[in-house]
Amino acid sequence: MDNDSVIKVRGLTAIIDDQVILSNVSFHANSGDVTVILGSSGAGKTVLLKHLLGLYPSAPEAVRVMGVNPSHLGEGEEKHFYTQLGVFYQNGALLNSLTVGENVALPLQQHTDLPDEMIERLVKLKLSLVNLEGTYNMLPSSLSGGMLKRAALARAIIMDPPILFCDEPGSGLDPVSLASLDNLILNLQRLLGITVIMITHEVSSIFRVADRIIFIDQGRVIFEGTLDEAIISENKPLKEFFRKGRGE
Ligand SMILES: Nc1ncnc2c1ncn2[C@@H]1O[C@H](COP(=O)(O)OP(=O)(O)OP(=O)(O)O)[C@@H](O)[C@H]1O
Ligand SMILES: [Mg+2]
Numbered sequence: 001m002d003n004d005s006v007i008k009v010r011g012l013t014a015i016i017d018d019q020v021i022l023s024n025v026s027f028h029a030n031s032g033d034v035t036v037i038l039g040s041s042g043a044g045k046t047v048l049l050k051h052l053l054g055l056y057p058s059a060p061e062a063v064r065v066m067g068v069n070p071s072h073l074g075e076g077e078e079k080h081f082y083t084q085l086g087v088f089y090q091n092g093a094l095l096n097s098l099t100v101g102e103n104v105a106l107p108l109q110q111h112t113d114l115p116d117e118m119i120e121r122l123v124k125l126k127l128s129l130v131n132l133e134g135t136y137n138m139l140p141s142s143l144s145g146g147m148l149k150r151a152a153l154a155r156a157i158i159m160d161p162p163i164l165f166c167d168e169p170g171s172g173l174d175p176v177s178l179a180s181l182d183n184l185i186l187n188l189q190r191l192l193g194i195t196v197i198m199i200t201h202e203v204s205s206i207f208r209v210a211d212r213i214i215f216i217d218q219g220r221v222i223f224e225g226t227l228d229e230a231i232i233s234e235n236k237p238l239k240e241f242f243r244k245g246r247g248e
Pocket of ligand 2: 045046047167
């Protein structure tokens with residue numbers, strides 16, 4: 001295993017309502033990479049993400065994110081841990097009663113004592129990074145689906161997190177908006193050095209962004225490797241997944 005792993009999962013099993021959702025899952029993600037967790041609907045991807053975020057309990061050594069198990073943090077550690085993560089949730093919506101600027105500013109207001117002018121400057125900087133200049137005073141209801149996704153991305157990176165988790169960031173987008181969102185995420189990884197963990201079942205996204213791939217099928221990791229290794233892999237379910245995703 002790479003010493004540079006920011007995430008290490010070893011023998012993680014998750015049972016919810018007597019159902020085995022994750023079975024002896026092991027993998028790692030390297031610092032600075034875009035690691036894609038892929039798999040069909042219901043495979044267990046979001047449940048896995050929730051374990052990485054400490055929303056479900058896990059055995060102390062089963063999950064390590066930046067060297068700690070997020071479900072075993074003391075009170076002081078918790079605040080530090082969560083300010084280090086950006087999370088872009090599946091269907092993660094902005095609050096409609098707040099402007100785009102206020103939505104993006106929320107984490108800064110909750111976790112820092114920065115003055116309002118500084119917060120406004122940081123928010124505008126992040127909005128420009130996601131190509132949303134000029135939306136600061138707009139309400140979310142006046143943005144397109146692709147713009148909403150980018151605003152949610154700006155909110156996820158407002159605290160300059162070393163790790164960004166994205167759960168199906170492109171869901172519901174047309175192919176052009178999906179490609180531009182992927183490119184934006186790649187730019188953030190390259191410009192800001194963010195380690196990205198992206199859950200998706202969009203094959204086109206995987207080819208655009210992935211450095212490494214973790215393929216989950218019915219709660220088990222059935223492939224772990226680089227994108228190049230995945231492309232030439234003889235792993236049947238993986239080949240089938242790529243084939244279907246290309247519409248063949
Ligand atoms: N809170 C819960 N209670 C009971 N079952 C759950 C719960 N959360 C998830 N599951 C079950 O766990 C399995 C995996 O769900 P999960 O949400 O991780 O799938 P997924 O891979 O993220 O799928 P999708 O691509 O559709 O988002 C599913 O069978 C789901 O019904
Ligand atoms: Mg999911």
